[in-house]
Amino acid sequence: MDSGDLLYSAGHEIFGLPKRDRDLTALKANLFLQTYNLMGYDAFTPGEVDLSWGIAELKKMSQKAKFAFLLANLQDLKTKKPVFRPYLIKEKGGIRVGLFGLLSNRFSGSLDPHDKAAYRLTDPLEAARQVIGELKKKKSKVIIAITHMDESEQRKLAETFREVYFVVSGHERGLKRQPVEVNNAQILTAGTRGEYLGQMEFFLKEKPDETRLLSNYQIITLRDFYKDHPQTAKLVNQFRADSKPLHFAEKKNGSPEKDPWMQKGTYAYPVSDYMGGASCLSCHQPQHENWKKTGHAKAYQTLVGEKRERDHTCLPCHTTGFGEVSGFGDVLENVQCESCHGPGRGHPEDGKKLPPVGEKQCLLCHNPAKSPNFDYAPSLTKVRCPASK
Ligand code: HEC
Ligand code: HEC
Ligand code: HEC
Numbered sequence: 445m446d447s448g449d450l451l452y453s454a455g456h457e458i459f460g461l462p463k464r465d466r467d468l469t470a471l472k473a474n475l476f477l478q479t480y481n482l483m484g485y486d487a488f489t490p491g492e493v494d495l496s497w498g499i500a501e502l503k504k505m506s507q508k509a510k511f512a513f514l515l516a517n518l519q520d521l522k523t524k525k526p527v528f529r530p531y532l533i534k535e536k537g538g539i540r541v542g543l544f545g546l547l548s549n550r551f552s553g554s555l556d557p558h559d560k561a562a563y564r565l566t567d568p569l570e571a572a573r574q575v576i577g578e579l580k581k582k583k584s585k586v587i588i589a590i591t592h593m594d595e596s597e598q599r600k601l602a603e604t605f606r607e608v609y610f611v612v613s614g615h616e617r618g619l620k621r622q623p624v625e626v627n628n629a630q631i632l633t634a635g636t637r638g639e640y641l642g643q644m645e646f647f648l649k650e651k652p653d654e655t656r657l658l659s660n661y662q663i664i665t666l667r668d669f670y671k672d673h674p675q676t677a678k679l680v681n682q683f684r685a686d687s688k689p690l691h692f693a694e695k696k697n698g699s700p701e702k703d704p705w706m707q708k709g710t711y712a713y714p715v716s717d718y719m720g721g722a723s724c725l726s727c728h729q730p731q732h733e734n735w736k737k738t739g740h741a742k743a744y745q746t747l748v749g750e751k752r753e754r755d756h757t758c759l760p761c762h763t764t765g766f767g768e769v770s771g772f773g774d775v776l777e778n779v780q781c782e783s784c785h786g787p788g789r790g791h792p793e794d795g796k797k798l799p800p801v802g803e804k805q806c807l808l809c810h811n812p813a814k815s816p817n818f819d820y821a822p823s824l825t826k827v828r829c830p831a832s833k
């Protein structure tokens with residue numbers, strides 16, 4: 445199962461997104477759909493980013509999917525019925541498993557303006573109460589909630605309904621190797637970008653006087669030694685070929701002057717706190733000299749070499765402040781000073797001191813999926829800056 449922001453993960457400010465980026469995202473959404481079909485997924489609960497592309501679009505996608513789109517609390521205002529399937533019962537290993545999907549109603553604002561008039565995200569706890577009732581009536585032994593909401597909302601769900609055994613967490617972007625236990629339930633958070641797979645095995649121990657559920661959870665890091673499936677590899681290659689003209693379209697097309705929304709004055713580019721490494725050079729020459737010799741200074745070139753420099757799944761770790769730098773399609777190339785030292789606006793002129801660099805900062809990029817042999821102390825000696833004179 446998948447807990448959302450899957451199909452349309454990139455650039456959710458779709459109203460301001462250049463056509464090229466929208467086309468690219470649509471191609472990618474199709475790729476995900478087809479590969480999920482191949483992998484035999486059972487269920488997917490859309491996130492707010494998926495919804496922001498329009499409910500009509502999402503319905504079309506659901507018709508092409510061999511897995512269920514589960515969402516119990518998105519209501520069609522006219523019919524008062526859920527737009528997608530609220531739940532699904534699967535018989536696995538002789539156990540009836542009930543799955544249902546929820547999306548936080550905090551995200552009502554993410555609906556497309558047209559959709560706001562026709563659909564509503566209702567109270568997830570209320571929707572859960574109804575669905576759980578039905579799942580119990582239909583004799584589900586194990587109930588799993590696929591949720592796209594924040595941690596406090598997931599806890600609330602687990603605290604309210606002791607019938608829920610597992611809460612599959614979406615929206616929270618972290619990775620938790622162990623389930624978080626709340627009441628009767630375990631909350632499972634399995635990372636992003638397809639880098640990890642959460643695997644839950646469970647079995648029921650039924651005695652005349654009591655039934656107990658035993659479970660075993662592990663996170664599988666999807667490293668390179670898992671070879672590509674030939675059919676998926678074919679789809680990915682097809683995607684690369686189809687998206688090539690979009691990836692390598694002239695960068696100028698995405699510049700603010702040509703962005704129609706900019707011209708209409710409806711979109712203001714946010715001011716970024718990232719200044720770019722060039723701004724540090726005048727005062728910190730020795731550190732700059734040292735940095736230039738590290739692999740960090742050519743991390744973007746690596747993507748260019750791979751022809752992946754517009755791929756949103758690669759950019760976060762091969763550029764600086766990805767997603768927080770102003771302008772669509774703008775990136776600060778390479779792992780620059782501020783990747784480790786944090787955004788520099790205000791330093792030194794407003795007396796802002798930059799925080800010390802620690803292992804945590806490195807692990808944002810040197811994670812087990814992408815940097816399996818990362819060892820902090822010896823790595824640090826290779827890239828740390830020299831002291832100022
Ligand atoms: C924003 C993401 C990011 C952060 C933060 C980051 N790295 Fe890296 N690092 C990379 C990437 C990407 C590469 C590969 C560069 C390439 O060759 O394309 C790399 C390469 C390296 C290398 C091998 C290249 C060399 O020059 O020897 C070392 C060592 C390294 N990083 C250490 C660290 C340490 C230590 C930290 C924390 C203090 C850190 N990195 C923080 C992304 C990051
Ligand atoms: C989670 C952060 C992260 C993401 C996302 C990421 N990389 Fe990297 N990449 C790294 C780090 C860190 C290294 C340094 C390798 C190491 O530590 O073993 C690296 C190294 C590389 C290297 C080897 C560079 C060299 O010359 O040794 C290539 C090639 C590469 N990445 C390509 C990609 C591509 C293509 C994507 C997108 C599909 C991608 N990376 C996404 C963090 C990331
Ligand atoms: C891979 C992470 C990383 C990158 C990239 C990086 N630094 Fe550093 N820098 C460090 C670490 C680690 C230290 C040691 C001090 C600390 O732990 O905060 C340091 C220290 C410094 C210091 C303080 C030196 C002193 O006198 O103690 C300055 C100034 C500095 N860096 C500037 C820069 C500039 C400018 C760039 C970009 C050209 C840059 N750094 C890029 C990790 C990094």
Ligand code: HEC
Pocket residue numbers: 719720721723724725726727728781782785787788789791792796797798799
């Ligand atoms: C106009 C000069 C100037 C510029 C530009 C500048 N710095 Fe500094 N930086 C300083 C001075 C001066 C100090 C020493 C401050 C102190 O000791 O109180 C310093 C200290 C630092 C330190 C040590 C920690 C601290 O805050 O005291 C780091 C790290 C650092 N600078 C990184 C950067 C980075 C990264 C940039 C670019 C985004 C940058 N600096 C731009 C002048 C500058």
